[in-house]
Amino acid sequence: MANTTQSYVVTGANQGLGYHTVHQIAQKPHTLVFLGARRISAAQEAIASFASDIHPTSAVIPVYMDLTNDKTVTDAGVFVAAALKERGLSGLDALVNNAGIASGTDLLILTTNIAGTIAVKNTFRPMLKRGSRIVNVSSMLGSQALNEARPRIPVSIYKTYAASKAALNNLTLQWAFEEEESQSGIRVMALCPGLTATAANAYIEHGSPPSESCKIIVDSAVGTPENGVFLDVNGAVIPW
Numbered sequence: 741m742a743n744t745t746q747s748y749v750v751t752g753a754n755q756g757l758g759y760h761t762v763h764q765i766a767q768k769p770h771t772l773v774f775l776g777a778r779r780i781s782a783a784q785e786a787i788a789s790f791a792s793d794i795h796p797t798s799a800v801i802p803v804y805m806d807l808t809n810d811k812t813v814t815d816a817g818v819f820v821a822a823a824l825k826e827r828g829l830s831g832l833d834a835l836v837n838n839a840g841i842a843s844g845t846d847l848l849i850l851t852t853n854i855a856g857t858i859a860v861k862n863t864f865r866p867m868l869k870r871g872s873r874i875v876n877v878s879s880m881l882g883s884q885a886l887n888e889a890r891p892r893i894p895v896s897i898y899k900t901y902a903a904s905k906a907a908l909n910n911l912t913l914q915w916a917f918e919e920e921e922s923q924s925g926i927r928v929m930a931l932c933p934g935l936t937a938t939a940a941n942a943y944i945e946h947g948s949p950p951s952e953s954c955k956i957i958v959d960s961a962v963g964t965p966e967n968g969v970f971l972d973v974n975g976a977v978i979p980w
């Protein structure tokens with residue numbers, strides 16, 4: 741009998757949106773989720789905090805992955821491929837590129853949010869099955885159309901972050917076109933979970949709880965989103 745387990749990789753998942761995305765996916769039956777984090781101890785602690793609440797047919801596995809260090813991403817790929825093979829799984833059903841930072845030096849933000857995400861995609865793309873999904877967690881701050889159309893908002897403290905998300909949006913489109921041309925059946929999309937209270941923004945006062953904001957990420961990872969779209973937290977299309 742074929743193994744019907746659905747498998748997922750979620751980066752930056754020891755806290756915030758990634759944490760709740762992994763938790764909610766693992767509450768579904770027959771799922772295997774790889775929880776990526778920059779510190780393996782943080783990943784293990786995150787899993788321990790909700791282990792009793794996941795579905796009995798599901799599992800979550802910690803994976804060390806630092807997006808500023810390509811070798812850790814490559815090693816994570818080797819680890820995940822071996823774990824899939826050991827469980828008789830032919831590949832991944834979704835890759836969720838959630839890891840990202842909003843503060844730090846310009847170079848660190850760009851290295852993490854762009855170069856690191858590219859490394860993750862290149863590592864795990866060969867493991868994706870036909871009909872699988874690549875979900876890129878982006879931001880409305882990266883929408884060129886919205887930035888040009890609306891009154892200017894003070895984003896000076898997030899200027900490099902906004903630029904990194906604009907680049908991620910463009911990558912999303914390029915990857916989506918690539919999958920469409922190859923007729924792989926793989927869907928690539930970006931989404932903005934909205935203003936969310938996470939460590940990335942010092943738990944901003946009016947942010948939504950990540951357990952709610954992550955629902956659009958979960959739905960996109962486990963569902964069949966349209967290829968090459970940019971969605972908001974309610975599933976409405978955001979202009980690029």
